[in-house]
Amino acid sequence: MLTPFVDRLPLPSRLIATEHDGRLQVRIRSGVHSFHRDLPASSIWGFEGTVPGPTIEAERGRPVTVEWRNELDGAYPVWVTVAPQATDADGVPVQCVPGLSGGELDADAAGLTGHTVVHLHGALTPASYDGWAENLFAPGQPAVFHYPMEQRAALLWYHDHVMGTTKFDVYAGLAGLWIVRDEQERELGLPEGPPFELPLLIQDRNFDVDEQGQLTGRLVHKTDPDVMEAFAPFTIVNGTVWPVLEVEPATYRFRLLNGSNARTYRLVLLHDGRPALDRIEQIGTDHGLLRAPAAVPEDGLVLASAERADLLVDFSDLDAGTELTLLNTARAPCDGAAFPAAEAEQAADLDGLLPYPQVLLVRVVGGTPTKGSIPEKLATDYDSASADALSGAPRRMIALVEMELDDAPNMLTMRELELVGDDATGPLVSVRDGDETVRYRSVAAHFEDRTTFFPMLGMYEVWQLVNLTGDTHPIHLHLDPFQILSRRAIRYEIPEGGIEDRDLTAEITLERDPDDDLAHTIDDNERGLKDTIRVNPNELVEIAVRFTNYSGRYMYHCHILEHEDRDMMRPFVTMPSDLMPFMA
Numbered sequence: 001m002l003t004p005f006v007d008r009l010p011l012p013s014r015l016i017a018t019e020h021d022g023r024l025q026v027r028i029r030s031g032v033h034s035f036h037r038d039l040p041a042s043s044i045w046g047f048e049g050t051v052p053g054p055t056i057e058a059e060r061g062r063p064v065t066v067e068w069r070n071e072l073d074g075a076y077p078v079w080v081t082v083a084p085q086a087t088d089a090d091g092v093p094v095q096c097v098p099g100l101s102g103g104e105l106d107a108d109a110a111g112l113t114g115h116t117v118v119h120l121h122g123a124l125t126p127a128s129y130d131g132w133a134e135n136l137f138a139p140g141q142p143a144v145f146h147y148p149m150e151q152r153a154a155l156l157w158y159h160d161h162v163m164g165t166t167k168f169d170v171y172a173g174l175a176g177l178w179i180v181r182d183e184q185e186r187e188l189g190l191p192e193g194p195p196f197e198l199p200l201l202i203q204d205r206n207f208d209v210d211e212q213g214q215l216t217g218r219l220v221h222k223t224d225p226d227v228m229e230a231f232a233p234f235t236i237v238n239g240t241v242w243p244v245l246e247v248e249p250a251t252y253r254f255r256l257l258n259g260s261n262a263r264t265y266r267l268v269l270l271h272d273g274r275p276a277l278d279r280i281e282q283i284g285t286d287h288g289l290l291r292a293p294a295a296v297p298e299d300g301l302v303l304a305s306a307e308r309a310d311l312l313v314d315f316s317d318l319d320a321g322t323e324l325t326l327l328n329t330a331r332a333p334c335d336g337a338a339f340p341a342a343e344a345e346q347a348a349d350l351d352g353l354l355p356y357p358q359v360l361l362v363r364v365v366g367g368t369p370t371k372g373s374i375p376e377k378l379a380t381d382y383d384s385a386s387a388d389a390l391s392g393a394p395r396r397m398i399a400l401v402e403m404e405l406d407d408a409p410n411m412l413t414m415r416e417l418e419l420v421g422d423d424a425t426g427p428l429v430s431v432r433d434g435d436e437t438v439r440y441r442s443v444a445a446h447f448e449d450r451t452t453f454f455p456m457l458g459m460y461e462v463w464q465l466v467n468l469t470g471d472t473h474p475i476h477l478h479l480d481p482f483q484i485l486s487r488r489a490i491r492y493e494i495p496e497g498g499i500e501d502r503d504l505t506a507e508i509t510l511e512r513d514p515d516d517d518l519a520h521t522i523d524d525n526e527r528g529l530k531d532t533i534r535v536n537p538n539e540l541v542e543i544a545v546r547f548t549n550y551s552g553r554y555m556y557h558c559h560i561l562e563h564e565d566r567d568m569m570r571p572f573v574t575m576p577s578d579l580m581p582f583m584a
């Protein structure tokens with residue numbers, strides 16, 4: 001119904017902080033946006049009224065002050081609905097088709113008046129400027145945020161983070177990219193800026209239809225009784241459905257971000273119908289450069305919501321007129337299951353809420369072939385946490401659980417678990433690893449529950465995330481980056497009624513479930529500095545994190561926006577060491 005590959009890939013406008021002496025003003029405005037040649041204009045909320053917002057480019061060590069001017073006016077521009085059935089009359093999942101599918105308009109969403117708060121994802125930011133989800137500013141209220149930019153070069157992104165409505169605000173368009181650059185990275189001679197460095201913000205969107213079934217351009221956030229996340233059928237890159245990118249025969253640098261509400265992508269580049277993943281070297285991840293380039297996993301590049309990839313893609317040997325397609329092969333919701341790259345053209349899967357695998361068409365045009373060299377060594381400024389540093393590290397255990405509710409969609413929560421002794425009774429979580437069993441009690445489940453995590457600045461901590469749900473959750477920590485230590489298969493049993501509002505009863509064993517065919521491996525491209533990590537079903541992921549400079553109240557959460565809004569988000573408070581003795 002929309003023709004793929006007819007619109008050119010747009011590039012967001014660039015806002016280079018040093019050209020403005022580090023002082024920027026970004027207006028948050030209602031606007032209109034064209035998502036496709038054949039779609040009427042859509043009403044949106046956007047930074048500077050555009051989708052995506054401008055790409056802000058900053059230099060390490062040069063602070064940036066942004067006056068986020070909330071000038072939103074008018075009604076919330078997206079129609080929100082829960083369709084009454086999961087499938088339509090033809091048996092097609094309603095999330096694969098446009099329109100409201102018989103759903104009523106959500107009056108509460110329609111009544112939103114534009115309170116917002118901006119979070120710079122991936123930034124090392126003092127707590128007061130981190131975009132705490134409850135510190136909102138209404139239209140007309142000033143918000144001046146200071147970003148120190150004392151951090152390595154990386155692709156960050158800024159987006160709305162309002163408690164309970166992040167899923168609506170980001171979906172309406174409130175997201176933009178932010179690139180930090182530094183001299184260490186420049187020394188590698190990588191492409192910087194146009195035409196060879198291209199930011200690619202990938203998202204999924206849906207639209208309404210009129211009585212004749214024609215698309216109206218009105219954005220639609222639709223869920224169904226079986227699936228609480230919105231998985232929209234149309235993939236947009238930089239705000240355009242299935243765009244075309246014209247390239248010269250050269251090496252390009254793609255800065256990818258998955259900015260979707262919930263969808264995980266597994267991206268496959270095809271040339272003449274065959275995987276061309278060997279044209280791609282991944283050089284960076286969430287927090288910047290890897291230590292060495294990594295090949296893309298053979299099934300494709302997986303990016304969950306908020307994950308980034310810095311890629312060098314070689315088109316230098318290709319004749320003018322050559323076309324390559326970037327496709328997505330990941331079913332939704334994502335459970336980590338494999339799909340062979342060679343079959344990417346057949347990846348469409350209605351039951352997997354993937355009606356259209358198309359993402360982007362790359363067309364080679366004329367030019368002088370220029371092959372960029374890829375440095376063998378990239379980052380030299382970080383190492384793995386040493387066994388020494390980790391031996392005395394505090395360990396924190398977090399269980400991801402899905403609670404069924406009688407009168408509402410399921411609720412995803414994170415349970416913070418506290419070690420208990422052998423004599424503890426009541427609802428407990430046991431974790432058996434070989435001959436050893438440790439037991440925990442759930443001490444926090446909701447955002448408003450008491451804070452239990454008080455990490456000390458400068459000290460490594462090991463956080464363990466155990467997934468007791470059927471889907472993959474991308475878990476994001478605000479503030480400093482972390483490194484993944486391990487990904488282990490688990491099996492578990494939760495007795496009938498074991499998931500209560502606060503309490504949790506579960507038996508977890510660190511061994512593979514016989515029905516589990518996930519690999520539970522760490523990909524090479526996950527061995528960098530990360531701020532978002534996928535925790536797959538039947539899996540325990542261990543990360544090492546060290547908070548460095550800023551103390552205060554921050555958040556960690558699942559980055560599926562429908563999950564963080566309800567209730568997969570928790571606070572933590574980073575503490576300077578000298579104040580630790582004064583903690584109650």
Ligand SMILES: [Cu+2]
Pocket residue numbers: 412472473474558559560563564568
């Ligand atoms: Cu989640």
